[in-house]
Amino acid sequence: MNKKQLSEHIGNIDDRLVEQAEKIPNYRQLHHRQTIRRFITAAAAFVLMACSFSAGAFAFAREIVVEVPAEQETIKLKEINLTLVLPDDWKGKYSVEKNGQNYIIYHPQVREGYGTEIAFDGGILFYIVCHEEPMTPEQFVANGYDFVGYRYLFSTSDKTYILYYPSDVQWNPENSEQEAEYLGMEREIEDIKFVVDNILAD
Numbered sequence: 318m319n320k321k322q323l324s325e326h327i328g329n330i331d332d333r334l335v336e337q338a339e340k341i342p343n344y345r346q347l348h349h350r351q352t353i354r355r356f357i358t359a360a361a362a363f364v365l366m367a368c369s370f371s372a373g374a375f376a377f378a379r380e381i382v383v384e385v386p387a388e389q390e391t392i393k394l395k396e397i398n399l400t401l402v403l404p405d406d407w408k409g410k411y412s413v414e415k416n417g418q419n420y421i422i423y424h425p426q427v428r429e430g431y432g433t434e435i436a437f438d439g440g441i442l443f444y445i446v447c448h449e450e451p452m453t454p455e456q457f458v459a460n461g462y463d464f465v466g467y468r469y470l471f472s473t474s475d476k477t478y479i480l481y482y483p484s485d486v487q488w489n490p491e492n493s494e495q496e497a498e499y500l501g502m503e504r505e506i507e508d509i510k511f512v513v514d515n516i517l518a519d
Contacts, residue, residue: 389402390404392413394420397418397420403509404509407502410426410502411502420445422445423440424442424499424502426440427499428441430492443482443483447477448462448477449476451472451473451474451477457479462479465482465484467480468507473513
């Protein structure tokens, strides 16, 4: 029924009322459109979720290889509560001798080829000395303990740890292979880490 037919059927009705009646929205049609929009949105979300799950399953299905680093080469000096973390290539190239509270780290093959029977001679890489008193680097020097080349490591509440270098040639000068081996390890001494009471110190 159009506007004219409605006006004739009902009688004398204001044209404005008829126009307003024609402009009333169709709520059923609007509701139907909203339902379609919601359905499309939900379907799109479902497709995205399915794609992400598939991609994740594909990624995790591949074999993952994680390289675990080899166990570090260490020397544990239990009596003075100190651990030395050595360069990896030192494995099998060093030995440790205890002398009181002090330790001598040396290269056994270089010592054997040194050509002497005197104890502690030849192949010595360094000494670890534990002084039974806490000292700052300045106090260490003032006490006259710096008589040979050394490296001040650290001080605890009751001890001071020092690395001393040997003061003379530690390899057979006539053996160039032995000299190269010893000097290569000597250069790596600065890479050693020192652990006391689970605290790392360079």
